[in-house]
Amino acid sequence: MMAVTLGCQDFSSKVDVTELSSEPEQKTVHNTQIVSSRNLGTLEVQLGDRTEGVRCGVCHTTTNESPANRPDELTEFHTEMEFGHGDLTCNACHNPEDRDQLRLADGRSLAFENTLLLCAQCHGPQMRDYRRGAHGGMKGHWDLNKGPRTRNHCVNCHDPHDPAFPKMFPAPPPRDRLMPKKKEEADH
Amino acid sequence: MSDSETKETAGISRRTMLKAGGATLGAAAFARAFAPLTEWKPTTSVDDFLQKHYKEMSKTDMDSVLRRLEVETKENYGADVSIEDVKPLDGVKFGYALNLSACIGCRKCADACHKENNHDRATNNSYIRVFEMEQGSINFEHGNATYDHEVPADGKYYMPVQCQQCDNPPCVKVCPVEATWKEKDGIVVVDYDWCIGCRYCEAACPYHARRFNWKKPEVPAEEINPVQAYLANRMRPQGTMEKCHFCLHRTRKGRMPACLEACPTGARVFGNLLDPESEIRWVLANKRVFVLKEDVGTVPSFFYFFDQ
Amino acid sequence: MASEEAKPSTHWADYPRFLLRSLMLATDGSAKFYAWMTMLTAVALVGANAWAHQVTEGMIVTNMTDHVSWGLYIANFTYMVGLAAGAVMMVIPAYVYDDHEMHDVVIIGELLAIAAIVMCLGFVVADLGRPDRFWHLLPFIGRFNWPISMLTWDVIVLNGYLLINLHICGYLIYTRFLGKKPDKRWYIPFVFLSIAWAISIHTVTAFLYNGLGGRPFWNTAILVPRFIASAFVTGPAFIILTLQIVRRVTNFHIGDGPIHTLHSILRITVLLNLFLLGAEVFTEFYTGGSHTAAAQYLFFGLHGHYELVPWIWTAITFNTLAAILILSPAAKSRLWVLDVACLLTLVGVWIEKGMGLIVPAFVPSTMHEIVPYTPSLVEWQVMAGIFALGLMVYTIALKVAIPVFTGDVTIDNGP
Numbered sequence: 001m002m003a004v005t006l007g008c009q010d011f012s013s014k015v016d017v018t019e020l021s022s023e024p025e026q027k028t029v030h031n032t033q034i035v036s037s038r039n040l041g042t043l044e045v046q047l048g049d050r051t052e053g054v055r056c057g058v059c060h061t062t063t064n065e066s067p068a069n070r071p072d073e074l075t076e077f078h079t080e081m082e083f084g085h086g087d088l089t090c091n092a093c094h095n096p097e098d099r100d101q102l103r104l105a106d107g108r109s110l111a112f113e114n115t116l117l118l119c120a121q122c123h124g125p126q127m128r129d130y131r132r133g134a135h136g137g138m139k140g141h142w143d144l145n146k147g148p149r150t151r152n153h154c155v156n157c158h159d160p161h162d163p164a165f166p167k168m169f170p171a172p173p174p175r176d177r178l179m180p181k182k183k184e185e186a187d188h
Numbered sequence: 189m190s191d192s193e194t195k196e197t198a199g200i201s202r203r204t205m206l207k208a209g210g211a212t213l214g215a216a217a218f219a220r221a222f223a224p225l226t227e228w229k230p231t232t233s234v235d236d237f238l239q240k241h242y243k244e245m246s247k248t249d250m251d252s253v254l255r256r257l258e259v260e261t262k263e264n265y266g267a268d269v270s271i272e273d274v275k276p277l278d279g280v281k282f283g284y285a286l287n288l289s290a291c292i293g294c295r296k297c298a299d300a301c302h303k304e305n306n307h308d309r310a311t312n313n314s315y316i317r318v319f320e321m322e323q324g325s326i327n328f329e330h331g332n333a334t335y336d337h338e339v340p341a342d343g344k345y346y347m348p349v350q351c352q353q354c355d356n357p358p359c360v361k362v363c364p365v366e367a368t369w370k371e372k373d374g375i376v377v378v379d380y381d382w383c384i385g386c387r388y389c390e391a392a393c394p395y396h397a398r399r400f401n402w403k404k405p406e407v408p409a410e411e412i413n414p415v416q417a418y419l420a421n422r423m424r425p426q427g428t429m430e431k432c433h434f435c436l437h438r439t440r441k442g443r444m445p446a447c448l449e450a451c452p453t454g455a456r457v458f459g460n461l462l463d464p465e466s467e468i469r470w471v472l473a474n475k476r477v478f479v480l481k482e483d484v485g486t487v488p489s490f491f492y493f494f495d496q
Numbered sequence: 497m498a499s500e501e502a503k504p505s506t507h508w509a510d511y512p513r514f515l516l517r518s519l520m521l522a523t524d525g526s527a528k529f530y531a532w533m534t535m536l537t538a539v540a541l542v543g544a545n546a547w548a549h550q551v552t553e554g555m556i557v558t559n560m561t562d563h564v565s566w567g568l569y570i571a572n573f574t575y576m577v578g579l580a581a582g583a584v585m586m587v588i589p590a591y592v593y594d595d596h597e598m599h600d601v602v603i604i605g606e607l608l609a610i611a612a613i614v615m616c617l618g619f620v621v622a623d624l625g626r627p628d629r630f631w632h633l634l635p636f637i638g639r640f641n642w643p644i645s646m647l648t649w650d651v652i653v654l655n656g657y658l659l660i661n662l663h664i665c666g667y668l669i670y671t672r673f674l675g676k677k678p679d680k681r682w683y684i685p686f687v688f689l690s691i692a693w694a695i696s697i698h699t700v701t702a703f704l705y706n707g708l709g710g711r712p713f714w715n716t717a718i719l720v721p722r723f724i725a726s727a728f729v730t731g732p733a734f735i736i737l738t739l740q741i742v743r744r745v746t747n748f749h750i751g752d753g754p755i756h757t758l759h760s761i762l763r764i765t766v767l768l769n770l771f772l773l774g775a776e777v778f779t780e781f782y783t784g785g786s787h788t789a790a791a792q793y794l795f796f797g798l799h800g801h802y803e804l805v806p807w808i809w810t811a812i813t814f815n816t817l818a819a820i821l822i823l824s825p826a827a828k829s830r831l832w833v834l835d836v837a838c839l840l841t842l843v844g845v846w847i848e849k850g851m852g853l854i855v856p857a858f859v860p861s862t863m864h865e866i867v868p869y870t871p872s873l874v875e876w877q878v879m880a881g882i883f884a885l886g887l888m889v890y891t892i893a894l895k896v897a898i899p900v901f902t903g904d905v906t907i908d909n910g911p
Contacts, residue, residue, distance in 0.1 A: 133467030137454030146442025171299035173334040221545040228552040328864035364647035365632040366639040385625020390565040394710025403554035427625030484709040
């Protein structure tokens with residue numbers, strides 16, 4: 001099951017998830033697509049007054065010094081990034097041989113678009129739930145006979161370097177008529 | 189004798205005159221008291237007033253009602269909308285499950301509902317109420333639906349509550365005029381044009397899932413969702429009851445409900461309970477699932493579960 | 497009355513005369529009578545205007561919310577059902593125990609039932625969001641969810657009770673007007689039916705509330721006997737006061753007998769009412785838990801909210817005081833003591849069964865949210881208007897019935 005190859009296409013990061021499914025759907029008319037909101041495998045770099053996505057290899061092939069392998073070793077580059085993904089080293093996921101690729105635990109190289117498999121190495125239950133539609137959310141149709149569906153990529157919701165879901169301010173509370181002052185204020 | 193009789197007659201007539209005067213005055217006063225009613229335009233025509241119950245309308249009846257409602261929406265709200273009568277699908281019974289481990293209480297579902305269903309803007313009405321709950325307790329006495337701070341807060345978890353689409357719905361049981369009923373796909377609906385506004389269903393619901401239109405809902409024309417259905421998100425008349433209908437104008441066409449699409453954490457799982465391969469069935473079979481207030485015997489089609 | 501047509505007589509001519517005389521009696525009277533009716537009309541006008549605003553602008557003009565969706569109207573409805581049912585406390589002594597003195601004045605109780613039911617219907621209509629769709633609730637014409645919805649049962653029993661009492665009163669007044677002895681076959685069966693029916697109206701009204709599993713404050717079988725007990729307090733209490741007034745402002749002979757009989761009934765029912773309240777309070781507070789929250793809110797306040805506490809303690813004080821007065825020997829020797837006691841218990845039960853019974857079921861809400869409720873001005877105005885309407889109906893009914901019963905007005909002595 002884990003060995004399925006992800007049908008990866010170009011850099012638009014659209015992955016056909018039908019191959020991901022353990023049992024191939026017979027009656028499915030429409031596809032489910034995993035759409036990544038991040039520009040995978042690139043770093044946003046400020047060039048003058050414009051921002052450009054620069055592929056990792058652009059820098060990592062032009063410098064010879066051996067790069068840091070732990071967040072606390074970073075001195076010059078990537079220091080603005082937040083890290084909060086356990087004790088993982090950079091090379092736990094990034095391929096030191098080819099910076100435009102990721103690397104699975106067994107040493108195999110993996111394209112950036114296929115991070116689902118990489119994440120699933122450790123987060124098996126999440127991957128299982130994701131496949132059964134119980135993790136990660138979706139948009140479109142519940143009935144694939146009627147229309148397509150899009151799924152989130154892991155990295156849409158989780159920053160791979162700091163994957164905890166961020167805190168946020170909620171949408172405004174209900175403004176019921178005659179509702180007394182908030183409990184928090186009244187009670188405490 | 190004749191003299192006294194004349195007197196008597198005159199007396200009576202004076203009295204009768206006075207009485208008639210009094211009665212006229214009284215009638216005029218009551219006419220004045222009831223005068224505000226002349227500004228009340230609940231209906232625009234006799235057709236409106238005599239409109240039949242949803243289940244008694246033929247296809248032709250329904251079509252003319254839908255066209256009339258579209259015209260009324262244009263007149264009252266200035267919005268061009270299309271209203272359909274979307275029927276339940278065969279072989280489908282809807283179920284909804286919500287992952288309490290994933291929900292962070294951001295209220296994006298409630299907000300999406302607010303917009304999708306053309307709720308009154310001033311009250312920020314929504315069919316979903318999200319409760320901030322104390323960790324280690326499922327007692328709503330420690331809950332709070334009006335929190336307004338960064339979420340998720342420490343020591344709290346979040347529980348969105350909406351219509352549970354019960355298989356044994358107390359609200360349906362109590363309705364004196366059958367204005368609310370359960371459809372074959374499990375959705376409990378309201379015929380907004382039949383409801384008399386007695387609010388008995390609101391008293392009967394154990395989940396605070398019903399909402400009453402205390403006044404005409406106000407939504408700016410440009411914000412009105414024009415894709416509407418008769419039993420779903422069309423503009424509701426003043427003085428009638430409404431409730432969550434699992435976005436039947438979307439879900440009966442195979443689409444996800446608006447609240448699910450809005451959820452940023454994927455806490456919501458929706459699907460067909462009759463399809464053993466559906467996501468919802470997988471959740472029910474593999475997660476630790478419970479229903480709210482199981483003890484009141486409502487048999488909800490809405491489930492809550494935890495990841496761990 | 498349909499029943500009269502069956503008898504071979506000149507009813508086709510007599511009955512219109514009866515109606516005409518009734519109309520004259522209803523509109524003729526002393527200055528005091530006119531002043532009283534004008535006052536009631538003025539109050540009714542205020543209520544009518546408030547209701548017109550409510551219908552036009554929406555129920556937003558009330559202070560009800562999605563959390564407290566029933567308020568003053570349904571509270572008064574419940575109270576009036578009790579008053580209507582309580583009137584039977586004259587009928588039982590008069591017809592079951594053959595108390596002749598009571599029999600002579602029983603019409604006063606039967607007419608009260610009519611006026612109280614009129615007010616019940618008024619409060620139901622006032623509570624509807626869409627009174628224009630009232631026809632949906634009519635059997636055969638609308639869609640009547642009978643027998644599943646308790647509200648449809650209530651529609652049947654209340655209107656049935658109204659019709660039964662209209663028939664009994666109409667028949668008795670009409671035969672008296674003709675100077676004939678009423679034919680027992682035409683009213684005794686209805687009188688006995690009305691006794692059972694009186695119990696049913698209050699039982700069904702209690703079922704309306706206690707059948708709701710989501711509201712633990714109501715969801716208790718004791719609600720039914722509590723309703724009946726309180727009805728048997730307010731009914732006799734209101735009638736005692738009415739008898740006291742009627743025998744002062746009319747020449748209708750009312751001895752102390754009926755008042756003493758009603759007093760005897762009250763001696764038991766005030767205690768029974770307090771006893772059942774006590775049983776309820778014990779069960780709530782000894783058990784504890786979150787289902788006690790409503791009772792906690794009502795009696796002692798909850799999470800900083802004390803809106804109903806003064807109400808319920810006023811009710812308990814009034815009812816206890818009334819019980820003491822009613823049981824004291826003074827009430828027997830001095831009738832004004834009894835009058836005061838009746839007034840106290842009328843107010844006490846009004847609070848206990850109104851605000852004290854309806855509102856706490858909604859506070860806290862089913863999801864334990866606390867949204868307090870105090871009626872808005874419009875609600876008070878509509879309530880006053882319906883009270884005025886009920887009193888007008890009762891005054892006119894008595895105004896017609898009493899001269900006929902005293903023999904001052906018959907078919908032979910009028911124009």
